[in-house]
Amino acid sequence: MAIKNIESSAKNIVLTVQEYSLFSARAFTNLYRPPIYVPEFLIQADIIGVGSAAIVLLSGFFTGGVLALQSAATLSAFGAAAVTGRFVAMSMIRELGPVLTGVMVSGRNASSMASELGSMVVTEQIDAMRALGVDPMRKLVTPRIFACISMLFFLTIVADFFGILGGAAVTVFMNRQNGTQYFSMAYEYLRYPDILQGLIKPLFFGYIIASIGCFYGMRTTGGTQGVGRSTISAVVTSSVLIIFVDFLISQVMISLFPT
């Protein structure tokens, strides 16, 4: 019985991965074949980009502040409090900016995509769209994926900027250190590979958030309870995948650009 359950679960996982791969490939290739729904892309870019700006800005600012608070105490024990700026900038740009933005946007948008599309599935609106001769993959999924990729890129830059600013605020107003020194240390030790690493990650994370959100939404079954299950699965899966893919990209980037 137990072996049968394991076998069934393993088959389900393989089937889900297979379906997700086909779904992602179809959504991606749709961008190169007409019709392309530009208004839908712009609407989603507004919902994801403008709608998430406030939470990304605030979480970036306070994360930078916390980093400065925690690191200054440790660094000053070694007489290295002056490198707080470097520590905050590197941490934000290479890791925390992209990951934090990804997780925040995942919580806000992967859930909304899964629940919106899931509700459309259970009320037969997706079938109605297909019956009216319109491809829901082109109309609903592809614009969301590309809007999420492009907006997460800019949101990460916003998070990085406000994270460094938050660190500066703590350094200057709470730790009573020199602001010019903070910014010059932040700038001086920053290398192009660091920036490249920080800006490549959101492209992958944006794809993960939207494709997972839409995938779980489009395969919703079981009425309103099913919509709830899809929403939870979308947020959990995309958040875990973001951290896993972050690990992989970091490993590759460190191999390519050793310090």
Added chain:
Amino acid sequence: MTDTSTSDPLVPDAAPQASATPVVVFKNVTVSFDGPPVLNNVSFSVGPAETRVLLGPAGVGKSVLLKLANGLLRPDRGQIDLLGQEITHMSEESLFALRSRVGMVFQEGALFDSLTVRDNVGYQFIQQNLPEEKIDRRVRKALSFVELEQTFALYPDSLSGGMRRRVAIARALISQPELILYDSPTGGLDPVTSTTIIELIIKERDVYRTPSILVTHRLQDAFTLCTHRFDADKGQMVPLPKGEIDPGTTFMMLEEGSLIFDGSLHELLSSKNPFVREFLE
């Protein structure tokens, strides 16, 4: 393809020309979803200007049959022809073009709740980027057919269940389809509203002569369809003379996925099949 010409699609003489080829053909169709077959070896056809009423209790595969007819689901075995083309193995891309020639009314209407009634009814034309004035004109005509012009700018949330079904009928009719599929259009409605919906279906049948498949578990609706016609002068449905029935309206009945009856009203009433007898009584 969907008609995008300047001609008025909602006048009787604009109805599609009937040909001898059946619009839908099912040949030994079987489909299942992780269990016993939902439809088992089902075969039937829908001729031009024919209305097929599909009867059966809930859960016997009536809605699945409609979705198969429109290519929204694929059969495990057998062959389905839609408008003269085999769709069993047709790609989804090719099916989109074919489906735009078919009107479908879903069980609960399936209106897009984030769009107004105008955008719901004119959805196909909006996707085709037709001029706004033309879309407005055709939407108003379609809404006037279902007597809901006043809902033009409303959202589906503000409509009653019966009004939503009528808007769904307008959406299915607007592109002058070559086949209409009605999935339980009166399900869950009160008797008065159900009669209004059936009257609209009779009006569509008698004015445009569009072939259709109508799924229902309400015998009363099925018999009304057979025993009434639309009187264009009076603008309402009237009973046919006693003993007469609409010759183009025939019946099918499903029992646990199998088609157990296919014939006219008289044949249905005189059937000896125990399940048919039980359903009728």
